[in-house]
Amino acid sequence: ACAPEILRIALEVKPDQATLVPEKREELTTEGGLDVAGQKERVREVVSKLREAGIAVSLFIDPQPHQIEAAAELGVEAVELHTGGYANAKGPAAEQESAVLRSASALVHERGLVLHAGHGLNYRNVQPVAAIPHMHELNIGHSIVARAVLVGMTQAVREMKQLMVSAATAPTAATA
Structure with missing residues (x-):
């Protein structure tokens, strides 16, 4: 999340937004969220540099809750909740993980x-997840690209968008 080379590139490119994630050598995927509460000062320094450059963080x-509170204390614009626990859960555990996400989402808001x-x-x-109130953005890559191999990128994105929009506008979405 705080590698000097990545920070240098971000400050040079100046994207509209940068999302800080945990970084491990030779990491292929993120297995958990950034420990903001445990690395608050280190993360604060990077957040400050990005925001000074006009980059939303x-x-x-x-x-x-403690990670959400720590993120809020740093003055970032957004948080991306790690949905891996939910995505990997089955049966009753999936509903429990869904409840965790809904509760965390309410606190974020x-x-x-x-x-x-x-x-x-x-x-x-x-x-x-798309039905959670106040959900602004979902980051989905692998699933869409894998589907695109079969149906093309346009159709894969169209199908995912349809699922998200229908969930977000369903009558039960407001009560989730």
Whole structure:
């Protein structure tokens, strides 16, 4: 999340938004959220540099209250809740993980942060997450690209968008 080379590139390129994620050598995928609470000063320094450059900052964190509170204290614009626990859960555990996400999402909104989510979401599990009130952005890559191999990128994106929009506008979405 705080590698000097990545920070240098971000400050040079100046994207509209940068999402800080945990970084491990030779990491292929993110297995958990950034420990903002445990690395608050280190993360604060990077957040400050990015924001001074006019770059909005999001933090990829686990859906835990202490991580959300730490993110809010740093003054970031958004958080992306790690949905891996939900995506990997089956049966009753999936409903429990969904409840964790809904509760965390409510806290994100209460703290005035923009709500994003992602990791492990696919065509079969995206709708309950898309239906969470105040969900602004879902980050989904692997599932869409894998589907695109079969149906093309345009159709794969169209199908995912349809699932997300229908979930977000369903009558039960407001009560989730």
